[in-house]
Amino acid sequence: MNTFVARLRIFVTAFALLLLAVAGSPVNAQQPQRVDPQADAVKEEQLLQQLQVIKGRGTIPDVKSYTLEQPAGRDWRHFHEVTLRWIGGIAILGILALLVVFYLWRGMVRIESGRSGRTIVRFNAFERFVHWMTATCFIILALSGLNITFGRPLLLPLIGLEAFSAWSEWAKYAHNYLSFPFTLGVILIFLMWIGGNIPNRIDVAWFTRGGGIVGHDHPPAYRFNGGQKMIYWIVVLGGSAAAISGYVLIFPFYGTDVHSMQNATMVHSIVAMLFIAAMLGHIYIGTIGMQGAFEAMGSGTVDVNWAKEHHSLWLQQEQARATGSNQSQARPSATPAE
Amino acid sequence: MARMKFLCDADRCIECNACVTACKNENEVPWGINRRRVVTINDGKPGEKSVSMACMHCTDAPCQAVCPVNCFYTTADGVVLHSKDLCIGCGYCFYACPFGAPQYPKVGNFGSRGKMDKCTYCAGGPEADGSAEEYAKYGANRLAEGKLPLCAEMCSTKSLLAGDGEIIAQIYKERVVKRGYGSGAWGWKTAYRETIAS
Ligand code: HEM
Numbered sequence: 433m434n435t436f437v438a439r440l441r442i443f444v445t446a447f448a449l450l451l452l453a454v455a456g457s458p459v460n461a462q463q464p465q466r467v468d469p470q471a472d473a474v475k476e477e478q479l480l481q482q483l484q485v486i487k488g489r490g491t492i493p494d495v496k497s498y499t500l501e502q503p504a505g506r507d508w509r510h511f512h513e514v515t516l517r518w519i520g521g522i523a524i525l526g527i528l529a530l531l532v533v534f535y536l537w538r539g540m541v542r543i544e545s546g547r548s549g550r551t552i553v554r555f556n557a558f559e560r561f562v563h564w565m566t567a568t569c570f571i572i573l574a575l576s577g578l579n580i581t582f583g584r585p586l587l588l589p590l591i592g593l594e595a596f597s598a599w600s601e602w603a604k605y606a607h608n609y610l611s612f613p614f615t616l617g618v619i620l621i622f623l624m625w626i627g628g629n630i631p632n633r634i635d636v637a638w639f640t641r642g643g644g645i646v647g648h649d650h651p652p653a654y655r656f657n658g659g660q661k662m663i664y665w666i667v668v669l670g671g672s673a674a675a676i677s678g679y680v681l682i683f684p685f686y687g688t689d690v691h692s693m694q695n696a697t698m699v700h701s702i703v704a705m706l707f708i709a710a711m712l713g714h715i716y717i718g719t720i721g722m723q724g725a726f727e728a729m730g731s732g733t734v735d736v737n738w739a740k741e742h743h744s745l746w747l748q749q750e751q752a753r754a755t756g757s758n759q760s761q762a763r764p765s766a767t768p769a770e
Numbered sequence: 771m772a773r774m775k776f777l778c779d780a781d782r783c784i785e786c787n788a789c790v791t792a793c794k795n796e797n798e799v800p801w802g803i804n805r806r807r808v809v810t811i812n813d814g815k816p817g818e819k820s821v822s823m824a825c826m827h828c829t830d831a832p833c834q835a836v837c838p839v840n841c842f843y844t845t846a847d848g849v850v851l852h853s854k855d856l857c858i859g860c861g862y863c864f865y866a867c868p869f870g871a872p873q874y875p876k877v878g879n880f881g882s883r884g885k886m887d888k889c890t891y892c893a894g895g896p897e898a899d900g901s902a903e904e905y906a907k908y909g910a911n912r913l914a915e916g917k918l919p920l921c922a923e924m925c926s927t928k929s930l931l932a933g934d935g936e937i938i939a940q941i942y943k944e945r946v947v948k949r950g951y952g953s954g955a956w957g958w959k960t961a962y963r964e965t966i967a968s
């Protein structure tokens with residue numbers, strides 16, 4: 433009996449040892465002579481070269497923080513500090529210089545046949561309201577936006593850190609909130625004037641004949657001539673691009689990462705600079721560039737001779753409509769000025 | 771003059787997040803904001819590395835360059851600080867920062883951001899050193915008391931090092947020589963335009 437127990441004990445012990453050895457062997461096999469965790473360790477250089485950004489896993493809710501490194505910020509910095517300022521400077525100062533030269537050369541485009549004293553309605557009250565709402569918003573958006581780009585080098589040294597910060601905070605609020613009426617204005621402009629702004633063959637002729645502003649020619653045009661159609665599409669497309677990229681910026685990281693935010697600022701600011709340059713040209717023609725143009729958006733009426741010279745086909749349409757309806761009721765679309 | 775830097779020896783970091791907690795506590799960092807965080811790369815795979823990251827206090831700091839209201843300043847110790855009184859919360863510093871350091875408390879409607887908050891190297895802000903106003907806005911000013919940032923001071927594995935750049939680089943170099951490997955000083959090339967040869 434005793435011998436059996438002893439044998440059993442030996443057997444069990446041997447079995448247990450065998451188990452241990454079997455279980456232990458993979459552990460031993462995994463241990464090389466020298467530990468080198470570097471063997472398949474991630475390397476910063478390599479990760480940056482592969483992806484330009486290093487991401488991992490974090491333990492806090494803010495998923496943006498899982499991006500460990502994004503050296504692309506350096507390129508964005510260069511864009512914002514150097515490239516954008518060149519683009520903006522050249523676009524805005526360039527167009528201003530061109531306008532000055534053009535004005536000195538051409539002067540104000542006069543109504544060649546003089547004022548007739550009779551006027552015709554060009555834009556009704558609603559159209560003028562939409563135009564001026566959008567224009568006011570645009571000017572404030574442009575100034576508050578340019579403040580972000582150029583304020584620090586140009587304005588800050590003049591008024592000091594505190595005043596500049598206070599002004600910039602207001603400018604930021606203005607920029608954020610006026611974006612809504614501006615966007616509404618762009619949508620209304622799009623709907624209101626799309627009818628007269630589809631490019632056609634008359635515009636080609638209009639452009640080839642210098643549009644009546646370069647030479648002294650008066651190519652025919654309907655309600656909107658080729659140049660005005662261009663402004664229309666710049667406002668509609670540029671306004672949409674500015675609005676879409678702007679709303680990406682206003683709602684940061686709603687479905688975007690830092691990379692798309694950087695791209696949104698780049699799109700937004702480049703569009704803005706070109707947009708401002710184009711609008712300077714628009715403002716020029718609407719004011720000192722052309723006699724009789726401002727009234728169209730001011731009082732809403734233009735002189736008949738102005739209409740004859742710049743929108744001959746539109747005037748014919750309006751007059752035909754007026755005489756057509758004059759038989760039944762007097763429609764005062766062409767009224768004496770007294 | 772010392773040039774203060776951070777160095778995270780990723781081969782030592784055990785992702786315990788004590789630095790994150792220490793920072794939040796020492797500086798009374800507002801809810802929802804983490805000035806320091808630990809990011810694990812290749813999580814669960816061979817060669818996994820954890821790196822503790824906060825503001826690196828860059829040389830020629832990108833945040834400072836892009837801030838439209840010029841609210842950053844670099845101290846004589848090379849620490850990049852900012853003024854919350856001047857900040858307008860535009861978010862540009864976050865776009866430029868290679869390390870995702872700037873944070874914004876969410877205030878008000880849509881994405882409107884409050885005053886930017888980031889790691890101060892436990893060196894407060896423009897207010898008088900150690901004043902109550904400074905503490906309320908920026909947290910502790912340990913540097914003025916001759917102490918280093920708490921995250922690095924209490925790192926249990928001494929993975930996270932803070933101090934004069936040359937000294938911590940030397941410590942790291944010796945470690946690499948002794949143990950025979952090192953995955954490098956993460957972020958140094960981007961932040962300081964230099965690497966520690968290992
Ligand atoms: C229509 C909707 C628009 C929205 C939602 C919008 C939004 C924004 C936002 C959020 C920023 C970032 C800066 C900040 O937070 O202050 C910004 C910058 C800027 N915006 Fe707008 N914006 C809009 C329209 C415009 C327009 C029409 C212009 C130009 C006339 C413009 C010109 C600029 C400029 C120049 C910057 C500075 C870019 C830079 O320096 O990086 N924005 N905009």
Ligand code: SF4
Nearest residue numbers: 825826827828833867
């Ligand atoms: S890590 Fe970011 S916030 Fe800190 S100094 Fe560098 S760019 Fe600025």
Ligand code: SF4
Nearest residue numbers: 837857858860861863
């Ligand atoms: S968020 Fe504040 S600190 Fe950052 S760039 Fe804008 S104003 Fe400067």
